[in-house]
Amino acid sequence: MTTLADYLNQHATNPALNDVITTVTDVGKTISQLLRKGALADILGEAGNQNVQGEDQKKLDVLANDLLLDALAKNAHCAGVASEELDDATPANDDGSLLVLFDPLDGSSNIDINMAVGTIFSVLPYERQGQTSENSDYLQAGNKQLSAGYLLYGTSTVLALTIADKVVMFSLDPETSDYVLIEDNVQIDADTSEYAINSSNYRYWRAPMQQYIDELIAGETGLRGRDFNTRWVAAMVGDVHRILCRGGLFTYPFDTKYAHKAGKLRLMYEANPMSLLIERAGGGATDAINRILDIEPTDIHQRVPVVLGSKNEVNYVKELHVNYSK
Ligand code: F6P
Numbered sequence: 001m002t003t004l005a006d007y008l009n010q011h012a013t014n015p016a017l018n019d020v021i022t023t024v025t026d027v028g029k030t031i032s033q034l035l036r037k038g039a040l041a042d043i044l045g046e047a048g049n050q051n052v053q054g055e056d057q058k059k060l061d062v063l064a065n066d067l068l069l070d071a072l073a074k075n076a077h078c079a080g081v082a083s084e085e086l087d088d089a090t091p092a093n094d095d096g097s098l099l100v101l102f103d104p105l106d107g108s109s110n111i112d113i114n115m116a117v118g119t120i121f122s123v124l125p126y127e128r129q130g131q132t133s134e135n136s137d138y139l140q141a142g143n144k145q146l147s148a149g150y151l152l153y154g155t156s157t158v159l160a161l162t163i164a165d166k167v168v169m170f171s172l173d174p175e176t177s178d179y180v181l182i183e184d185n186v187q188i189d190a191d192t193s194e195y196a197i198n199s200s201n202y203r204y205w206r207a208p209m210q211q212y213i214d215e216l217i218a219g220e221t222g223l224r225g226r227d228f229n230t231r232w233v234a235a236m237v238g239d240v241h242r243i244l245c246r247g248g249l250f251t252y253p254f255d256t257k258y259a260h261k262a263g264k265l266r267l268m269y270e271a272n273p274m275s276l277l278i279e280r281a282g283g284g285a286t287d288a289i290n291r292i293l294d295i296e297p298t299d300i301h302q303r304v305p306v307v308l309g310s311k312n313e314v315n316y317v318k319e320l321h322v323n324y325s326k
């Protein structure tokens with residue numbers, strides 16, 4: 001049996017990175033316990049606030065955010081923390097060498113219906129050690145991430161993590177509270193017949209995305225010549241987990257539903273960490289034209305269209321978009 005602590009000792013060459021990953025995953029144990037208690041923990045329902053994206057926050061969003069923030073602020077290696085739930089990044093320890101970004105509770109509309117939610121995190125290097133970190137320090141392309149991962153609080157709690165080029169998975173043992181290694185080299189098949197999209201937004205998509213989904217729905221009667229199946233967890237963390245387990249395509253595409261937004265998902269807290277995991281597992285991740293990991297961010301809360309998963313399918317979606325814009 002290999003625990004997360006064993007694995008980090010054996011594989012991470014950067015002790016600071018081990019330490020912040022341990023902090024995040026320890027908080028994940030607490031969040032997992034709170035979720036298991038459910039309504040009994042008096043944590044469900046609206047907190048009465050809106051987050052920086054103008055969405056209602058659930059009580060547990062706030063709690064998960066605060067738990068992560070407090071724990072990371074105490075970690076000597078952490079120079080600052082940026083959360084999807086907070087307007088500005090929070091400076092932590094000026095001498096730290098790492099910045100940590102997170103979506104404390106992804107898919108939070110699932111909490112009240114007892115469905116899967118998760119915590120997504122990303123670690124970037126801090127270049128101005130000794131000085132107080134600012135929002136601008138986080139504006140680094142996703143290809144600079146030193147590590148990324150998520151905790152999925154589903155029927156069991158699973159940690160997916162990438163350090164040192166590999167994607168690995170751990171399952172949280174509820175009896176010992178250890179993360180135990182269950183997959184030591186996650187790989188995604190290049191082909192798939194499963195896709196995830198919120199089709200109710202069809203009329204807001206660009207023509208190439210409408211064409212793509214039309215082709216999938218036509219199945220064996222259309223030009224793809226085979227049937228496809230839809231799955232939608234309504235929590236990105238759940239859809240990405242399914243893709244790491246058995247392949248598939250996930251997209252939250254560009255849409256015109258909200259004029260000022262380029263897509264729904266956030267580059268720094270969702271798209272980048274998930275893209276790193278997916279690429280390192282052999283899949284692809286694009287905004288439909290460009291590689292997500294190469295996007296130079298201009299704002300810590302910016303949104304981005306996302307198409308990720310099985311490589312051949314992702315490349316096909318990209319091809320449709322590139323050809324359309326020619
Ligand atoms: O964080 C945003 C998010 O909750 C994702 O986790 C999920 O994929 C998506 O939004 C769900 O969107 P919709 O409400 O359109 O189904």
Ligand code: MN
Pocket residue numbers: 103105106107236270
């Ligand atoms: Mn989210």
